[in-house]
Amino acid sequence: MNHSAKHLYLKRLVTSVLRMVGKKSQTLFGVSLLSFIAASCATNAPQDTWQPKGPNAKLIDDLQQPVFAVAGVIGLIVAVAVIYSVLKYKDRGQPIPEQTHGKPALEITLTIIPALILAVVAVFTFGAIFKLAKTDDTEMIINVTGQQWWWEYDYPVQNEFGITQPIISSGQLVMPVGTKVLLRETSRDVIHSYWIPALNGKRDAVPGRIQTLRLEADKPGIFAGQCTEFCGLSHANMRMEAVALSKADFAKWVANQQAAYVAPEKDSLAQQGEAVFLNQCVRCHQVNGLMRADGTPAIAAPDENVWAGAAPNLTHLMSRNTFAGASFDLLSKQCRDEVWNASSDTIGAKYLAGVSQDCLNQKDLRSWLRNAPEMKPMYANPTQLEATGGKYRGMPYLALSEDDISKLVAYLLTLK
Amino acid sequence: MAIIEREIEVMAPMVATPTSTYGVLKRPVAATGWRAWVFTVDHKKLGLMYGVTAMFFFIVGGVEALLIRLQLAAPNGKVLNADLYNQMFTMHATTMVFLFVMPMAAGFANYFIPLQIGARDVAFPRMNALGFWMFLFGGIFINLSWFIGGAADGGWFMYAPNSGPVFSPTHGIDFWAFGLQITGIASLTGAINLIVTVLNMRAPGMTLMKMPIFTWMMTVVQFLLLFAVPVITVALFLLSFQRNFGARFFDVAAGADPLLWQHLFWIFGHPEVYILVLPSFGIVSEVLPVFSRKPLFGYPFVVFSGAAIGFVGWGVWAHHMFASGLGPVSVAVFSLTTMAIAVPTGVKIINWILTMWGGKLVFSTAMKFSIGLIVLFTVGGLSGVTHSVAPSDTQQTDTYYIVAHFHYVLFGGGVLGIFSGLYYWWPKMFGKMLNERLGNWNFWLMVIGMNLTFGPMHILGLQGQPRRMYQFTEARSGEGLFNFAFWNLVASIGSFVLTIGILLFLINVVITARNPTKSPLDPWNSRSLEWMTSNPPKEHNFDVIPTVHHLDEFFHRKYEEDPATHTMRQIATAEEIMAEQERNADAHIHMPSPSYWPIVLAFGLPVITFGMIFSHLIAVFGAVIVFFAAFGWALEPSTAPASDFETNNSAPSTALDTVGKS
């Protein structure tokens, strides 16, 4: 974004305006005006609320732009009126003025004008509220469940999208573009809030309730979000990303999510990793299709170990770009930038490539496996579990050896 | 109750004290030294004690704010860990709301309402003392948790179920809930006391529509407290019963609805916002006319808009819950009511500007703070209007934009008003004027500091930085110079500028205390009754209770309109009016004696709640204290036999009872 020329011009404009209004008011005025201008020189922050990338967010944006403008103008009028009276009616030895107690006609007029402005705003607001609450035009449903401190996505069977068996994922919400997606949100513990600013406003995920949020993306891309209802210790680390793929790419993603489990090659490091996984991780983390040595399916039992009852399903971990509740990137910085900065027609292919050995963010993943609570504050320390009857809230320290960690990483890399 | 009596003399009334104490349970008589404060029931002393305590908690809350800003000065801050940060922002808000702004307003109300309505004390002086001590002990109780396992960490809004015993296993929230319960009772007693005082004890001739505007706004606040406090009381009881006695109120597994807490909290919480800003609106509405040398423009409009805010304030609570999932109909209704409440608020701003319009403006520090309030509160008010647009609010709620919004309302509106009041009334309270030069620096540093701190938060919020995050990351900060890191750093620097501004106030207080120069009797050429007495006022406030003929009675005793030119002509000085009063002083002025029981009773409450958390035996002990104190209170004699006084008994004892009995 090349804003510098415009920025300079505006800056000069502001300084000259400020010179006119006088020295004393400069700070009052200057700061608020400059703030506004600076806000308009947006910096491509990934959660910018003024850059809608879908019709729902656009609807909100179209509503808020004029409201902000009107509010700005009114603010300016008030500031100018105050500054004017300060300059004009300063005590210069004039006599004590007449003790007038007000002019009711003027007062009533000045009461009615803002009321009328607000009435107009109200009409448009009402329209938007009901449009954003519509659910009868839904084309696709995704269930979203919040839990301290990650999100689970569960795609119910929807044959028209090739989803013939439920898909359970976490961290990144993958959705087709140009499709009216309805999120059905709930929570397993405390209240969380789902927010992808580029696609829509936020909606709380409340335990015991199911609440809906419309999402639709115009073009393929990755859109950042963040849990916005304070949800305890690691609230700051509870992130999410929405990945919009073209319909064709989305079909490929669905196919991959439903692909059968591929066991690691015999006698490879990854196979040893599978053993470590079966020994340690499977207590909470499910990998669909994983078998124990005795040929029985390995079924995770997170409800026995985790207070809220679930842990992320890792079946296709390497098809995601993040881990640990989207707190960390699975992709190295360089590979991540390549995906994020890709144009909308190439981003799908880059995303679907998943995480290769070369692109893996080894450092963070290994640290996580070494001591997760040190990476992300969680109630996972044995001394903190009295209130939950010994159950964890978050991934505990597992005392894995460096060897085991290497094996595990090799194994996780096979979970494409 | 003790009696202060004197024979008619030309001098000001003297304080006569009983020669002995009386009654079975004796009341302290003519206490001196620290006893004069600890057992006092004098509304002015209690007002000052409220103020000093509130200032102390302001500093505590300020230090918490600075730690927050230090943590957020750069990405991935390491000053505080997640746990401590969560405690810090919870306690910052709790402290500032419940232990600074509310008691500071209570202090102003206590000190100035009786003076403004021409009364000698409040209706229930002992209950007034009880209120102060409960507030103090409640505040200390909440903060005790810092030293006993950690403070509350659920945010000041304390949403269920995150406030439950599973999710917050320390005792922080127990202390928080019980402590707020105690300060809540304090607010309630204060509200009852001041409502009765205002309704019943106005000087002759002072009709409601001749009442000073500060008293009016404070009265609205007391009604809001009267009806809002019991709602949070219920919510806090539900929370405490769940945490300490196994109730299931917010246990989702038992079928509980977490939104119950949100409704109860915000039915209290939104009127609370007006409880926090209306006192400052009252102060500004006093200060602007004085320094514009004009009456408040549209006094009835300001009164009714204040009352309207008080009423409509009850119908907007769910605008805090636009993202909670209320359904489109509720959202639309609360959207509309929220827009509606902007109208009376706008009326106030318009009236303030029109008060200055055509005036003769004197830019004292108090006036500067008031003018600053008009502009900065308007910023907060307008960002509030943008929130009433519910769809837009779902983008901005729980981001820094909201933090910016309510700090412009509560700091730009609330705190600037409080400082305006402090500068304006300082000579009244202490007989000395705060240094105006330092005051000027104080004002500008605070205003610049607050804009630097909270201004950038608008931008941060609109660019998507959520609140209540102990760290922000570079990955979500945006590109270029003006990214999150930049604006967060600006905000952090601003918070230190703001701190210097507030330190200057404290320095000013010390300098003023050491300066022997006394303030003139009427330093600002003021308009209302509180200035019609000495600085500081005598224990009995007025030598003679004035009969009121005008709004701005004091001004109209000093000035008269020239019917030809409509200009004002001085007919008397404040000193002359004062001398006139002293000549006509009342013969018998009866002030209530100090009492031991308010502080004892108030002390029993935190003992009970401490016991509720740790050991029921301690709670029983606390209950015994409360019970004993209540009986001591009830049995305390309200009148002394007339023979107890040195002076001639000119009145029968039954008539001697007095300003108030609580």
Added chain:
Amino acid sequence: MTDTTAHGHTSSTGISNVKLGMWTFLGSECLLFGGLISTYMLYRGRVTGGPRPSQIFDIPFTSVSSFVLLMSSLTMVLAVSAAHKGEDRKTNLWLTVTALLGATFVGGQVYEFTAFYNEGLGFSTSLFGSSFYTLTGFHGVHVTVGIIMLMSLVGIFKRSEVPGKKAEVVEMIGLYWHFVDIVWIIIFTLVYLIPV
């Protein structure tokens, strides 16, 4: 002693400070009980395996104890009337009777709580249990505080002069007592009589 306002004898409203104070306080109490009643109404059907309201309520028993409490309002009126006439002995008598009727009601509530507990409704059993005990418990505490105030009044009147204020104080406590009775009528109707 010409200027009576100096001594706070006159009041702008014509109502004494204590009475106005009590009215104000009762206004606040309305919201307290409003909050508790709302909570109960929201949660009364949520029993999670514990007993349902209809399974444990003993309407005839509670009706009788409610009647006792209502009668205490009548005796309270008699006490206030006697106090205004300056009939000290009668005042004390009716205050004592009022307190005894109140105590009977509280006794009934204690019996009822014990019975419910034995039938399986504990404080932690269900949302219904928690909110039922909280609401009726709060009311019971109010009645108990009323009884303590009544008995204290009787005690104070016996031992000392309360110059000119006796009727005033009796009336003020009467206000409180009637309020607590009215609240019970609402609670009894909403909690016991209206089926879930």
